[in-house]
Amino acid sequence: MRVRLLSGTIVPMTHVVGTPLGIHPSTVLLLGSGELGKEIAIQCMRLGLRVCAADSYENAPAQQVAHESRTLAMTDADALAKLIEDVNPSIIVPEVEAIATDVLADAAKRGIRVVPAAAIVRICMDRERLRVFAHGTLGLPTSEFRCVGSLEELRAAVGQIGLPCVVKPVMSSSGHGQSVVRDEALLDQAWAEAQHGRRGADQEGAGTECRVVVERLVDLATELTMLTVGSSSGVTVCAPIGQWQQDGDYRQSWQPAEVPDDVLEQARRIARRVVEGLMDEAHAAGECGWGVYGVELFVLRDGSVLFNEVSPRPHDTGMVTMASQRCDEFMLHVRAMLGLPVTPGHVELVFPEGCHGAASQAIVVCGDGEVEFSGLEEALAGADVSLRVFAKPCVHGSRRMGVMLATGADCDAARKAAQAATQALRIAVVPSLT
Known part of the structure; x- marks a missing residue:
């Protein structure tokens, strides 16, 4: 898919689908092939x-x-550039953050559609750049923060912000490298954890220390994900998604999250503003910025809402939309990237009769080897639950290997149904033959 700018308006060029095995296929290159990429x-x-x-x-x-x-x-710029040259895609869809973004920018300049935009991926993969953009450029409310480049600067920043605080690398995901510091004596440990957990720490030549974000620990009531879609028809915000995390990673999500009207209004405003701002950055670079954004928000006990982060792709907590929305987040992402409109009707909540809520339960497996599921006849006996097995080749330590989806009379009932169905599964980790 090619796009061009006419008098500041982005116009999609003719795009042909339906010939994946023909001599002129429209090819999508997925950069990252996990469970989210599978659904895309x-x-x-x-x-x-x-x-x-x-x-x-x-x-x-x-x-x-x-x-x-x-x-x-995909952090190897030469290897990524060669991949793009060999595949010759019409569209590139980043599904992970560990990517050589300069190569994506070059591809976008050559007319390859990067989803949602190479300029946006570059901003969002760097917490420092994203925080400066959100707070400094867009004026969005965030927790008090500092970005530092050494242990000495970290100590000075904590002296300004105070304890307790959160320390995390500017580049990481799923809670890797993140720690909560309540005692100044633990700052050395927090710095080391951030360096060890940062993106690319295990790669050759990764000896240079990375920058770190230190934030004031806020009086958190809950966290929300606002899936927000930028498309040819504008910006559309989905119903709020509630979530429960453990060790910095999602374990359960539900939709719609019950929040007061004033909180919901703040959440929608922040989500819309950050996506509109990112799309403006894309337009300035000659890109369109169409796609799904997972906007992560903090809701404080006083009812105020803070911007936290945004992922320019479908979000893990958004897997609940496979049981809750007319179009799930993966369908929305593909619709948007093809230049198709996404309207409030596409993100409408649609439940079976008598149901008003949906939930997803992450299935996390610990062990070393291949994972086998059994007991499906009991776990999936009810019409209100369904299972997605990710089919990852193996687990070494702890890994998310599937998700249980459920609907219920309300979100609490759906959460209980998803949890009960997950507990009914029999999960075995067996030695791998490879």
């Missing part, structure tokens, strides 16, 4: 797009369903 790939293939799924390891979930797959370190 399936939606692409339903519309007749050819899909090439790339990841850092073989047999990743999306690679198992795509037309072709590649394995490489």
Whole structure:
């Protein structure tokens, strides 16, 4: 898909779908092939797009369903540039953050559609750049923060912000490298944890220390994800998603989260503002910025709402939309990237009769080997639950291997149903043959 700017308006060029195995296929290159990428790939293939799924390891979930797959370190600029040259995609969809963004920018300049935009991916993968953009440029409320480049600067920043505080690397995901510091004596440990957990810490030549964000620990009541879609028809905000996290990673989400009207209004305003601001950055770079954004917000006990982060792609907590919305977040992402309109009707909540809430329960498995599920006849006996197995090749330590979806009379009932169905599963970790 090519786009051009006419008098400041982005106009989609003609895009043909339906010939994935033809001599002129419209090809989507997935950069990252986890569980989110798998669902994106399936939606692409339903519309007749050819899909090439790339990841850092073989047999990743999306690679198992795509037309072709590649394995490489996507932080390796030369390897990524060669991949793009070989595949010659019409559209590039980043599904992970560990990507050589300069290569994406070059691809966008050549007319390849990066979803939502190379300029946006570059901002969002760097917490420092994103915080400065959100707070400084857009004026959004955030927790008090400082960005530092050394242990000495960290100590000075904590002296200004105070304890307790949160320390995390500017580049990481899923809580990696993050710690809560309540005692100044633990700052050395927090700095070391941030360096160890940062993105790319295990790669060759990663000896340089990374910058770190230190934030005041806020009086948190709850966290919300506001899935927000930028499309050819403008910006559309989905119903709020509540979530429960453990060790910095999502364990359960539900929709719609029950929040007071004034909180919901703040949340919608912040979500819309940050996505509109990011799309403005994309337009300035000659890109469109169309796609799904997972806007993460803090709701404080006093009822105020703070911006936290935004992922320019479908969000893990948004897997609940597979049980709650007319169009789930993956379908919305593909619709938007193809230049199709996304309106409030597309994000409408749609439940079975008698149901008014949905939930997702992450299935996290600990062990070393391949994962086998049994007991499905008991776990899935009810019509209100369904299972998605990610089919990741193996687990080493702790890994999210599936998700249980459920609907219920309300969100509490749906959460209980998802949890009960998950507990009814029998999960075994068996030695791998490879």
